[in-house]
Amino acid sequence: DIQMTQSPSSLSASVGDRVTITCQASQDISNYLNWYQQKPGKAPKLLIYDASNLETGVPSRFSGSGSGTDFTFTISSLQPEDIATYYCQQYDNLPPAFGPGTKVDIK
Amino acid sequence: EVQLLESGGGLVQPGGSLRLSCAASGFTFSSYAMSWVRQAPGKGLEWVSAISGSGGSTYYADSVKGRFTISRDNSKNTLYLQMNSLRAEDTAVYYCAKDRSYTVTSSWGVWGKGTTVTVSS
Numbered sequence: 001d002i003q004m005t006q007s008p009s010s011l012s013a014s015v016g017d018r019v020t021i022t023c024q025a026s027q028d029i030s031n032y033l034n035w036y037q038q039k040p041g042k043a044p045k046l047l048i049y050d051a052s053n054l055e056t057g058v059p060s061r062f063s064g065s066g067s068g069t070d071f072t073f074t075i076s077s078l079q080p081e082d083i084a085t086y087y088c089q090q091y092d093n094l095p096p097a098f099g100p101g102t103k104v105d106i107k
Numbered sequence: 108e109v110q111l112l113e114s115g116g117g118l119v120q121p122g123g124s125l126r127l128s129c130a131a132s133g134f135t136f137s138s139y140a141m142s143w144v145r146q147a148p149g150k151g152l153e154w155v156s157a158i159s160g161s162g163g164s165t166y167y168a169d170s171v172k173g174r175f176t177i178s179r180d181n182s183k184n185t186l187y188l189q190m191n192s193l194r195a196e197d198t199a200v201y202y203c204a205k206d207r208s209y210t211v212t213s214s215w216g217v218w219g220k221g222t223t224v225t226v227s228s
Contacts, residue, residue, distance in 0.1 A: 008150055034214055036152075043202055043218040044152065055216065079133075089213075095168050096213035098152040 002026050002090050006099035012107045019075040021102045023066075023088035031067045032092035038101075039075065039084045047086075080106060109133040109217050111203050116222030123193050123226070129186040129203030130217055137161070137181035140206035142215060143188050145199035145224075155201070156188065160209040171197075194225045200224075 003026040013019050023033065031051035036044040046055045048064035052069055061076045077080055083106060086101040115127040129141070143155040145146050156177040157166045178191040186203050198222050204215035 032214075038152075043220055044215075045218070046216050047199050049207070049214055049216070073147075089152075091213040093130075094166055094211070094213065096154045098154075 001095055002029060002093055002097050004097050004099040005038065006086075006088055006102050008102060008104040009100065010105075012057055012105050013078050014107045015078055015080060017078045018077050021073045021086055021088075021104075021106060023071040023073065024092055025069045025071075025092075026048055026102050028068050029032045029090045029092035032064070032090055033064075033071050034089045034091065035062075035073045036087045037082075038088060040072075043088065047089070075104075076083050078106070109205070111219035113201065113203050113219045113222035114163060116201065116224045118225045118227065119193055121226055121227050124189070124191045125193065126189065127134075127201055127203075127222055127224070129170060131184045131186065131205070134205070135181075137194040138186040138209055139210060140211040141179060141186045142204045142206065142211070142213065143177065143186075143201055144204055144215070144218075145197075145201045146221075147196070147199045150199075153199075154213065157206070157211045157213060158186070159195060159211055160162060164211065166211060190224070193224075195226050198224060198226050 033051045035048040038044040085101045112130045141155040158177045173193045178187045201220040202221045203219045205216045205217040
């Protein structure tokens with residue numbers, strides 16, 4: 001099974017800051033990677049699919065990049081409504097696997 | 108509007124059974140694979156099971172294989188998860204999720220709000 005790691009596990013940043021989260025797969029997953037946002041008590045929301053494609057309706061301050069085993073998720077200018085936990089997820093092979101999550105809050 | 112609405116969660120004793128349902132609306136249900144994903148209290152996300160659009164292909168996480176059964180009724184636009192031999196570690200919020208394709212790709216663009224399953228004596 002493919003294992004996913006994320007770093008950092010949590011971060012605190014100021015409104016307007018650029019925030020970057022990294023995700024690493026235990027083997028090559030090409031670009032079969034999603035990024036989800038989950039707010040407390042809510043279902044996950046797909047933000048980025050195929051590593052770098054913005055889901056319809058998602059603000060352009062969110063972006064993703066990478067391929068193979070190393071991926072990056074960026075919020076270009078952190079907003080108060082971005083407070084959430086962010087998960088990467090591979091879907092190259094079954095079983096699909098999530099990273100452990102990165103909790104983002106406001107400093 | 109595309110919507111998924113889970114139901115059927117509750118409190119059950121260890122060794123018991125429960126059937127979850129997910130009612131879909133706003134899209135052609137039979138054209139999309141579906142999955143169940145769970146989240147234990149305070150923990151991350153864990154994929155549980157998936158089924159193709161026709162229902163002819165099913166897949167399970169090792170942690171539930173042999174105990175859980177996924178199925179769908181395309182005439183009723185409803186996804187199911189039959190959970191038997193429940194264990195304390197199955198306690199979680201269970202989400203149904205719509206795949207982006209007819210075949211199982213495990214890329215989910217739409218999620219339900221979730222239903223809570225608690226396994227405890």
